[in-house]
Amino acid sequence: MSQTPTKSRYSMGSTPNMVRSLVVIGALMAIIWFMVPRVNTLGGPVVDVHGTALEVKQQSGWPIVEAVDLPDDWKTTSARYVKGTDGLMTWHAGYQAPSGNYVAVEQTKDATRTWVEAQTNRARRVGELQAAGLTWVKYERGAKVQNSLVNRRTEPGELTTLLTGTGSFDEMVFVAEHLGPVK
Numbered sequence: 001m002s003q004t005p006t007k008s009r010y011s012m013g014s015t016p017n018m019v020r021s022l023v024v025i026g027a028l029m030a031i032i033w034f035m036v037p038r039v040n041t042l043g044g045p046v047v048d049v050h051g052t053a054l055e056v057k058q059q060s061g062w063p064i065v066e067a068v069d070l071p072d073d074w075k076t077t078s079a080r081y082v083k084g085t086d087g088l089m090t091w092h093a094g095y096q097a098p099s100g101n102y103v104a105v106e107q108t109k110d111a112t113r114t115w116v117e118a119q120t121n122r123a124r125r126v127g128e129l130q131a132a133g134l135t136w137v138k139y140e141r142g143a144k145v146q147n148s149l150v151n152r153r154t155e156p157g158e159l160t161t162l163l164t165g166t167g168s169f170d171e172m173v174f175v176a177e178h179l180g181p182v183k
Helices: 015-035 049-060 113-119 169-177
Strands: 065-067 075-083 089-096 102-109 124-131 134-141 146-151 159-165 179-181
Touching (some): 049 065, 065 089, 065 102, 102 169, 113 146, 113 159, 124 169, 134 169, 146 169, 159 169
Antiparallel strands (some): 065 179, 089 102, 102 159
16 A cells, blocks of 8 residues: 655645745846846937928929928927828928927918818917017917917918927927928
């Protein structure tokens, strides 16, 4: 008759043993967590706003603008020429301010009221300001952080320029003062 071996008291498990095991596992996980490098900020690829603007100018024949001579701490984030609201082709250039806020330049020919409403996210008009020798209408959307400046041209064939994003009005004025024709 064979006798079954007696079980070790450690194999039965106990609360103190379980706590010790969890402490050892937690310490190992903490060591690994501190050893693995982490990214502090996410950044996309560098966007060539000027190169895209040259292509858009050649393709459209429009006298579009871009932000020129911005300080190095301003980053380009996007550039495209796409069909927008009311089927209007829209030039878009996006910039990130040193604060992390976003400012986009949007331009289209013969802008409609619907196009302006869509670009400003149906924000309410809150006044006007002067920047870069132009009058800009201020729009502010309170529920969703979005500010916009619009320099709307009403003559046929003229371009409306709109600045929009999470940037403050001061940041938008800064971009407006750096807008220049694409050369």
